[in-house]
Amino acid sequence: MGKRRYDSRLPSRVVSVAPIPPEKSAYALARYSRSADSIRQSIEWVRTHNSQQFLESFYFQYGHQSIADLGHTVLCFEGVSELAASEIEDEPLWDGQAKSSRYQDFSKAGFITPPELEDGEAERYREAGSALIAAYRDIHSRMDLYLREQLPRPESMKPEAYGRNIAARAFDVARYLLFWGVPTNVGQVTSIRTLEKQIRRLRVSPYGEMREIAEEIAQACAAPPECVWDAAACEPLAPTLARHAEPDEYAAGAHADLLAWAEQNLGRIEGESRRVDLIKPADAAAEIAATLLYPVCDAPFRALYEAVLSWSPARRLEVIDVAVRSRGQRDDLLRGFRGGQYCFDMLIDIGAYRDMHRHRRCHQYRQAYSGRHGYDVPPALRSAGAEEVYRAAMDSALATMHSLPAPANEYLLPFGARSRFLFKMDFAEVEYISRVRSGVKGHFSYREIAWEMKERLAEIEPELARLINATPPWVEDPLKR
Numbered sequence: 001m002g003k004r005r006y007d008s009r010l011p012s013r014v015v016s017v018a019p020i021p022p023e024k025s026a027y028a029l030a031r032y033s034r035s036a037d038s039i040r041q042s043i044e045w046v047r048t049h050n051s052q053q054f055l056e057s058f059y060f061q062y063g064h065q066s067i068a069d070l071g072h073t074v075l076c077f078e079g080v081s082e083l084a085a086s087e088i089e090d091e092p093l094w095d096g097q098a099k100s101s102r103y104q105d106f107s108k109a110g111f112i113t114p115p116e117l118e119d120g121e122a123e124r125y126r127e128a129g130s131a132l133i134a135a136y137r138d139i140h141s142r143m144d145l146y147l148r149e150q151l152p153r154p155e156s157m158k159p160e161a162y163g164r165n166i167a168a169r170a171f172d173v174a175r176y177l178l179f180w181g182v183p184t185n186v187g188q189v190t191s192i193r194t195l196e197k198q199i200r201r202l203r204v205s206p207y208g209e210m211r212e213i214a215e216e217i218a219q220a221c222a223a224p225p226e227c228v229w230d231a232a233a234c235e236p237l238a239p240t241l242a243r244h245a246e247p248d249e250y251a252a253g254a255h256a257d258l259l260a261w262a263e264q265n266l267g268r269i270e271g272e273s274r275r276v277d278l279i280k281p282a283d284a285a286a287e288i289a290a291t292l293l294y295p296v297c298d299a300p301f302r303a304l305y306e307a308v309l310s311w312s313p314a315r316r317l318e319v320i321d322v323a324v325r326s327r328g329q330r331d332d333l334l335r336g337f338r339g340g341q342y343c344f345d346m347l348i349d350i351g352a353y354r355d356m357h358r359h360r361r362c363h364q365y366r367q368a369y370s371g372r373h374g375y376d377v378p379p380a381l382r383s384a385g386a387e388e389v390y391r392a393a394m395d396s397a398l399a400t401m402h403s404l405p406a407p408a409n410e411y412l413l414p415f416g417a418r419s420r421f422l423f424k425m426d427f428a429e430v431e432y433i434s435r436v437r438s439g440v441k442g443h444f445s446y447r448e449i450a451w452e453m454k455e456r457l458a459e460i461e462p463e464l465a466r467l468i469n470a471t472p473p474w475v476e477d478p479l480k481r
Contacts, residue, residue, distance in 0.1 A: 015039055021235045022071030022192050027051040029070040055240045068193035073237055076187045081112040083180035083411055084209050091198055096188030101175045103168055107137050111181040114408035115208040121404050128400035128412055132177050135393035139386055140174035146384035151478055165479050172443050173378045175351055176416030177393055192238055196245045203247035206407045218242045253326030254334055259296040261322045271303025276449055278456035279343040283309055289319040292336040294365050294422055301345035301422050338363045340424025349376045351415035352445040359433055362425035369410040371401050373418035431468050438470040440477040448473045
């Protein structure tokens with residue numbers, strides 16, 4: 001095709017399409033790719049034909065899954081716990097935003113009590129949660145006063161902007177006392193295909209709140225949207241999906257099988273725990289087996305990978321066979337089978353994880369929220385004379401957490417507590433995270449993590465590390481947001 005200069009008198013080669021109900025959009029675009037008709041003709045065709053029947057046949061019966069990537073939904077989750085928000089967002093192909101704990105006061109909305117707790121357990125949980133919220137308010141007030149003393153307002157900065165910046169920096173410290181049970185809001189935009197995977201995954205969650213949310217998603221898909229821009233847009237969101245999104249029994253079964261195998265065969269694996277450790281696996285089968293075992297144990301990934309690497313090929317294959325034992329004909333392989341050139345094992349605070357979790361161009365795995373890895377203490381607390389208040393609140397919350405049954409006790413885990421997470425990514429994503437997250441506008445915790453990612457890469461790939469324009473954590477501009 002020859003070059004064509006833009007000419008407003010010629011028909012445009014770009015056709016904009018107004019929002020269409022997701023299942024009808026998937027039908028129209030799928031038909032568009034399979035016929036000689038224009039998009040206008042395909043949309044008119046769909047108006048008079050049954051999109052549900054089409055999806056029943058081609059998506060669910062014949063397995064043409066890419067069709068469901070062509071219809072997108074917008075869903076919002078209001079008043080869900082931070083733990084639920086993290087689980088909702090745990091999809092590789094996910095777009096959305098959650099309410100930020102760095103810019104808003106989270107002490108005003110109370111907190112969520114997990115439905116699994118009995119009366120006495122729930123009472124202890126609520127007492128510990130209330131104590132954390134009280135300490136959160138106290139720490140924020142102390143940090144606000146301290147920062148105003150240390151960072152006087154420049155004449156060039158308006159008082160309103162200065163107040164917002166100081167409050168946000170105070171929240172950067174105070175948020176360490178927030179916990180998984182505080183409520184938040186999440187807005188997401190996903191394809192029907194991702195939404196189906198999300199519903200199936202949440203339906204087998206160990207958390208009662210998540211199983212309830214999964215049912216509410218299915219109900220929302222089967223009904224007309226509650227918030228509409230166009231009053232005429234009153235068709236159900238994705239009724240066919242709502243009927244077919246069954247629980248992901250394979251994921252649940254594989255997790256149980258791997259957990260049982262690890263308890264019987266793995267033993268205790270010890271290893272050095274760095275906040276950010278980088279592993280570049282050389283053996284694909286050993287990497288996959290170690291990744292499959294990572295969520296069901298508490299070992300550092302390097303120690304786990306090295307242990308698996310020392311096994312015989314037959315034993316590694318045994319782990320892989322366990323992971324596919326309960327797989328059905330239409331089930332995709334588990335995430336653990338996906339690889340990445342660089343494997344970053346991170347022992348980091350929950351608040352930092354909430355920020356790092358947003359990076360979707362990598363494969364992410366986590367271990368159980370045990371609350372047994374200690375917690376971080378922001379240096380500014382010491383300077384502000386608030387460290388004692390902070391430590392007392394954290395120690396009390398963790399002690400109560402350990403007295404409550406799992407997994408409901410995880411709702412009490414404060415954001416300042418550490419947990420272990422594995423991020424697998426290529427060099428482009430290492431560069432992006434290190435560059436963007438190390439900037440002076442960021443939270444001090446993930447700034448340090450992003451810088452350490454570059455440092456770890458420099459230890460094994462100095463020629464590549466020099467290409468990363470990351471900002472050292474000692475370079476600061478506290479009044480810049």
